[in-house]
Amino acid sequence: MPEQYKALQGFKDILPDEQPYWRLIEKTATEVASLYGFQRIETPILEDTTVFRRTSGEGTDVVEKEMYSFNDRADKEGRFQNISLRPEGTAGVVRAYLEHGMFKLPQPVKLYYMSLPMFRREKPQAGRYREHHQFGCEALGEGDPAIDAEIIGMLYQIYTRLGLSNIRVNLNSIGDSNCRPQYIELLKEYYRPLLDTCCDDCNVRYDKNPLRLLDCKNPQDQAKIANAPRITDNLCEACQEHFDTVQRFLRFYDVPFQIDKLIVRGLDYYTRTVFEFTSEIDNVALNGGGRYDGMAEIFGGSHTPGIGFGVGIERVINELKRQGIEPEPEPAPRAFVVYFVKEPAYKDAATEITAQLRKAGLKAASSYGDRSRKAQMKQANNSGADFAIIIGEDEMANGTVSVKHMKAGSTETESKQVEIKREVLLEYILNA
Numbered sequence: 001m002p003e004q005y006k007a008l009q010g011f012k013d014i015l016p017d018e019q020p021y022w023r024l025i026e027k028t029a030t031e032v033a034s035l036y037g038f039q040r041i042e043t044p045i046l047e048d049t050t051v052f053r054r055t056s057g058e059g060t061d062v063v064e065k066e067m068y069s070f071n072d073r074a075d076k077e078g079r080f081q082n083i084s085l086r087p088e089g090t091a092g093v094v095r096a097y098l099e100h101g102m103f104k105l106p107q108p109v110k111l112y113y114m115s116l117p118m119f120r121r122e123k124p125q126a127g128r129y130r131e132h133h134q135f136g137c138e139a140l141g142e143g144d145p146a147i148d149a150e151i152i153g154m155l156y157q158i159y160t161r162l163g164l165s166n167i168r169v170n171l172n173s174i175g176d177s178n179c180r181p182q183y184i185e186l187l188k189e190y191y192r193p194l195l196d197t198c199c200d201d202c203n204v205r206y207d208k209n210p211l212r213l214l215d216c217k218n219p220q221d222q223a224k225i226a227n228a229p230r231i232t233d234n235l236c237e238a239c240q241e242h243f244d245t246v247q248r249f250l251r252f253y254d255v256p257f258q259i260d261k262l263i264v265r266g267l268d269y270y271t272r273t274v275f276e277f278t279s280e281i282d283n284v285a286l287n288g289g290g291r292y293d294g295m296a297e298i299f300g301g302s303h304t305p306g307i308g309f310g311v312g313i314e315r316v317i318n319e320l321k322r323q324g325i326e327p328e329p330e331p332a333p334r335a336f337v338v339y340f341v342k343e344p345a346y347k348d349a350a351t352e353i354t355a356q357l358r359k360a361g362l363k364a365a366s367s368y369g370d371r372s373r374k375a376q377m378k379q380a381n382n383s384g385a386d387f388a389i390i391i392g393e394d395e396m397a398n399g400t401v402s403v404k405h406m407k408a409g410s411t412e413t414e415s416k417q418v419e420i421k422r423e424v425l426l427e428y429i430l431n432a
């Protein structure tokens with residue numbers, strides 16, 4: 001096939017056999033989110049690039065290399081906007097919250113989005129796609145630690161209701177604008193004499209984003225990270241109390257969590273609670289989230305506490321498969337209608353009955369293209385239908401149909417076949 005007729009590199013089709021996983025996740029997440037009082041929102045796939053640039057951090061890889069950004073066509077005055085495909089979900093939701101004055105509603109405003117596509121122009125590699133989909137929740141306008149526990153408890157409930165086991169939560173607090181600046185000074189003091197032996201990336205981080213020093217994966221810097229001062233030992237009183245309360249409340253949600261003092265977020269608007277969900281078996285990271293009390297302000301809004309998470313649906317599907325969890329398959333038809341004579345009257349009767357069943361809300365099928373009697377019965381069998389509804393010569397003459405009970409099981413039901421009047425067919429199937 002010519003290259004232009006293939007999906008773009010890093011993009012993929014989600015075919016019907018994969019859909020039951022999607023429906024399972026969507027149904028489960030929607031139900032649980034509703035239990036916790038979250039309401040659905042959808043934001044546009046394209047936004048002004050500045051929406052993402054401000055929240056993803058100027059100079060970060062996401063903004064500089066990974067966003068799909070382009071200049072829109074110019075208007076009559078020759079002005080144009082630089083717009084981007086959404087790389088993550090939170091920025092658009094916060095933008096919508098401010099734009100629609102949702103801060104005037106009772107707070108917090110609790111929102112979720114479902115299966116929204118996200119785009120990052122990552123290097124093509126196994127398992128990494130440039131388009132992926134996220135389910136996410138954002139609770140805006142309230143700083144109560146009860147919300148932090150609630151949002152983590154909710155996500156834990158979603159994972160467990162999906163049937164996943166060995167899910168753990170790693171939790172940390174990264175302080176706020178009151179205590180973090182002092183901590184960063186402490187961290188820089190600690191690193192200053194070590195910089196000569198640090199990797200190049202860490203030398204850049206030291207100036208640009210010191211918190212990310214703790215994110216370094218380079219072996220040569222691991223001992224330095226292990227001995228570095230911890231933000232959790234340097235929280236102000238209010239942050240410490242918030243952190244303690246989140247942990248106390250998490251126990252009410254039966255969430256198995258551990259403190260991981262190395263979880264950091266490199267952007268200033270993140271505050272206090274940060275968390276990661278992992279699958280314990282091989283420590284696969286499932287998703288992250290955290291509090292971002294400073295984000296609304298960078299959009300010019302007033303101080304608005306917020307907390308949320310985004311879950312990559314493809315990643316959860318991988319974990320479901322890895323743990324051997326299978327979603328319910330598409331249901332088989334209730335009935336498969338077959339006709340034994342290749343004449344228009346028979347085809348008409350089969351079509352009419354199929355339509356009648358479907359209109360009554362029953363899944364029904366029949367074959368196409370005037371196949372032989374044998375081929376049609378084979379199709380009926382393969383479809384997994386509960387009943388074959390047969391229109392043969394006798395049935396046509398008598399105004400009846402024969403209903404064959406197809407479901408495997410006792411030989412008695414296998415062979416069971418009754419001839420009934422056409423007008424009672426629907427009732428028969430509904431009551432069978």
Ligand SMILES: [Zn+2]
Pocket residue numbers: 198199200201202216217218221
């Ligand atoms: Zn390093």
Ligand SMILES: [Zn+2]
Pocket residue numbers: 175176177178179180235236237238239240
């Ligand atoms: Zn603090």
